[in-house]
Amino acid sequence: MKLKDLSILIGIIGVVLMMVVPIPTWLLDVLLVLNISTALMILLIAMNTTDALHFSIFPTLLLITTVFRLSLNVSTTRLILRDANAGHVVETFGNFVAGGQLAIGFVVFLILVVVQFIVITKGSERVAEVAARFTLDAMPGKQMSIDADLNAGMINEQQARERREKIEKESDFYGAMDGASKFVKGDAIASIIIVTINLVGGIIIGMAVHGFDIMKALSTYSVLSIGDGLVSQIPALLISTATGIIVTRAASEGNLAHDMSSQLFRYPRLLYIVAGTVALLGLATPIPFITTMPYALILVIAGYRLQKNLDRRKQEEQLMVEEKEIEEVRSPESVISLLQVDPIEFEFGYGLIPLADTQQGGDLLDRIIMIRRQCALEMGLIVPVIRIRDNIQLKPNEYVIKMKGNMVARGELLLHHYLAMSPGFEDDSVAGIETQEPAFGLPALWIDEATKERAELAGYTVVDPPSVVATHLTEVIKKHAHELIGRQETKALVESVKETYPALVEELIPSIVGVGDVQKVLAKLLKEKISIRDLVTIFETLADYGKYTKDPEVLTEYVRQSLSRQITQQYAQASEPLKVITISPNTEKKIAEAVQQSDQGSYLAMDPVSTQSIYQKLTEQVNRLVQSGQQPIILTSPTIRMYMRQLLERSMQDIPVLSYSELEPNIEVQSVGVVSA
Structure with a gap:
């Protein structure tokens, strides 16, 4: 056994022996100072720890320090009742805090007990109880999240094991804190009883044994009782505060000082409002202005300096980001990023910038969001993010749509005009610039605002340029949907089905077919404009027939037959x-x-x-x-x-x-x- 382990065992045994073995006053003074310094050290550790599990010994330490304080109380009580003397520390606390007035000493002692027992201890006990309950309730969800990350390949087996151990330790820690907080509560009650015993028993013993008169006995034992109560309650209050800090720290990024400074002073301009309020109190109330003005000035100066520091840090962060980007461009590996190809790109000439500029009333971004939602509802396809950029190499009013870096469609728009498509017969009163509707290739006219109403009365279908682009982009996505679904996209769809139908997915993949086979079937369905939104039916069919054939063409035919109701409604009218x-x-x-x-x-x-x-x-x-x-x-x-x-x-x-x-x-x-x- 190591020396430090042996010393701790001896110390704990000594704490227990103090309850029955008398100790001299000089040793009692040393132990009382040790009790105060230990409580202060525990409080500082609780303030500086960034994770509750970093101080996981705290519940056990709470029990040991409580027993240590009670042992000291027993020893001081023995000395007070036997010798009417409990050492210099107890006497100093009794005289210094009371200031020669016993009533003040009793009031201070009672206030400390009330603060510890009713405010800090009760609050810490409730927080620990709720934290333990919620931590235990959240364990299944956290375990499932770890399993999902492990199955998705986001973490390895070692990382998963470490996360599970941390969850178990958190549950054990908050459960232990729920019980350990009762120690502090019991300690506060015991302190009141011990002080009462010291006072009443000391007066009786002083008069009966030592021959003191009533006034001397009262003054002697009152000072000692108050000193004993204070010298035990101050460390208890420190440790009770540490208990509250430990159980109330949630979502912390650093120690207590770091969190307080970073969060309380995150908005420096608010200090100006506080300074103005304090200054107003000095002007509009009887509070002396000389009292509020210095504090208001301090707040103003602090807000100004904090704001300057915040602006400087933002500039430094921006410079660091720019320098990092420059270094990445200069590095040999920077060309790797150039190999990335966007699934869908929408490029336009500078004349069409108002379409995408929200400050100029452009709503192209909102329309693209609606297109992605529409494709998800109609086709069951999660359309990847569409990259939008201007291209000075294009004509001012021209736009192109690219799939995986290759152009698949193009068109031209005239802003401040409308595209009018005839109902099948021409109206000579509707004049405009002849063009072709880009989505379906129908003949059309670009007309101005003045001709719009006349065209609508003549039966023309009139649409604005953003709607033309949205329709064209939607049709291009539907036509090339089979190119947008790869193995990674299929894996995401499989995971979404697995959340609600785990038995189906576990039976199908990978024992019957692989993700690549599922991807081929889905791509063939999308190529013929068959929605894949009903993935459950598709997977059920693949699970039934995938045992007999692996040919994607044949599996697709079986799936189409299973989707007969959907296909019928798609092409037939009732x-x-x-x-x-x-x-x-x-x-x-x-x-x-x-x-x-x-x-x-x-x-x-x-x-x-x-x-x-x-x-x-x-x-x-x-x-x-x-x-x-x-x-x-x-x-x-x-x-x-x-x-x-x-x-x-x-x-x-x-x-x-x-x-x-x-x-x-x-x-x-x-x-x-x-x-x-």
Whole structure:
């Protein structure tokens, strides 16, 4: 056993022996001074600790110091009653604090007891009790958070173990503090009883044993009783204050002095208001102005200096940030940041800056937020942050939309104009600059404010430039949605489903399919403008059929059939039959016979002549429907749907291709054309 461990054991045993073994007055003086210095040291440690767990021995220390004070009380009581003398420390406290007047000494002692017992101890006890309860209630949530971070790869196993240990220690600490605060409460009650015993018992023993008269006995034992009470209550008050500081420190970033200075004086200008209020008290009340004026001046000077220091620190922080950025640019590794490609970028010429400038009334940023919400609701896709920047290389009124650094769309706007699209017939009274609507390629006119009302009366669809941009950006995102969902985005979607359906996700990934397989299926659905918002149904289908096939094309077909209600509502109207273009049985047979199997899956290997023939007949039917103002939809059997989609992938990507299994049984289907080749 080490010497320091042995000394602590001997000290604790000595504290217990003090209750039964008499000690000389000189040793009692030393121990009383040690008690005061120990309490002061505990208070200073509590003020300077940044984390309660850094002082986790405090509950045990609270018990030891309480027993030590009670042992000292027993020893002083023994000396007071036996010798009418408890040493120089007790006598000094009794005479100095009382100032020769016993009543004052008793009042001071009672005030200390009341402050400790009713104010500090009761408050600390309640805070410790609530902290222990809330810490215990929060443990399951904190444990789940640690498990989630560990599963996501944000922390390793060692870090997770350390966090769990810290949570357990916090729970144990606040639970121990809840019980240890009762020691201080009991100590305050014991002090009152001990002082009463010293006073009453001392007067009786002084008169009966020592032969004192009533006045001498009263004066002698009153001073000693008050001194004993004060010399024990002052350390008790210090430790009680330390208890309150420990249990009330929450969300601290430093020690008590640092937190107080940084938080109380965080707003230096408020000191001017306090200074004005104090000065007003000296002017408008009987309080002497000479009393309030110096304090007001001190507050004004302090506020001025604090504000200057705050401004200087902000400038220094700004300079440090700029220097750090310069160093990063100069460093060899700075080129790595240039390799980052934004998923979506919106660039515009300097003439369109008012669209994005909120000070000029631009609401483009708000519209983009609404676009992201709309895409989440309609498509189930979390659109990444859209980078907005001006580009002086573009024309003043031109804008471009980029996907992963490559331009996918462009357009031009005329600010202070409106885009008017005709209802199908031209009105000569509506004049403007001819253009093309960027989202759908429809002919349109740029008209001014004066022509807007006339165009609306003529049946034109009139929209402002921000709406044109928002519509174009929305359509571009929908068209290229499958490019925006990668493995990382799929992982985020999987985690969101796992929060409410953990059993489904645990069964599906990774035992049946991997995140990459799920990503391929979701991308294929988005490519054909099928919403993936119903992820539960999608995952259920993958869990059912992923055991039999790993081909993403086949899994996508099973998922589409499970989403039949959603697909039906997307293309069919309740009051009208669904008008479709069907494929003749001979053509379907020809397509099915051209399917080839490989290790990577199946694919369509049709000869060019047959492919051209089918494509030509299909083009004729599609053009006929488009000219009549109808939405062309191709309906095939489930076995060849995905191959028909492959056939039309490049030339007719926007034409929906459905199968009979993807439509609800109650929907009425009307064939308006047959492809036979």
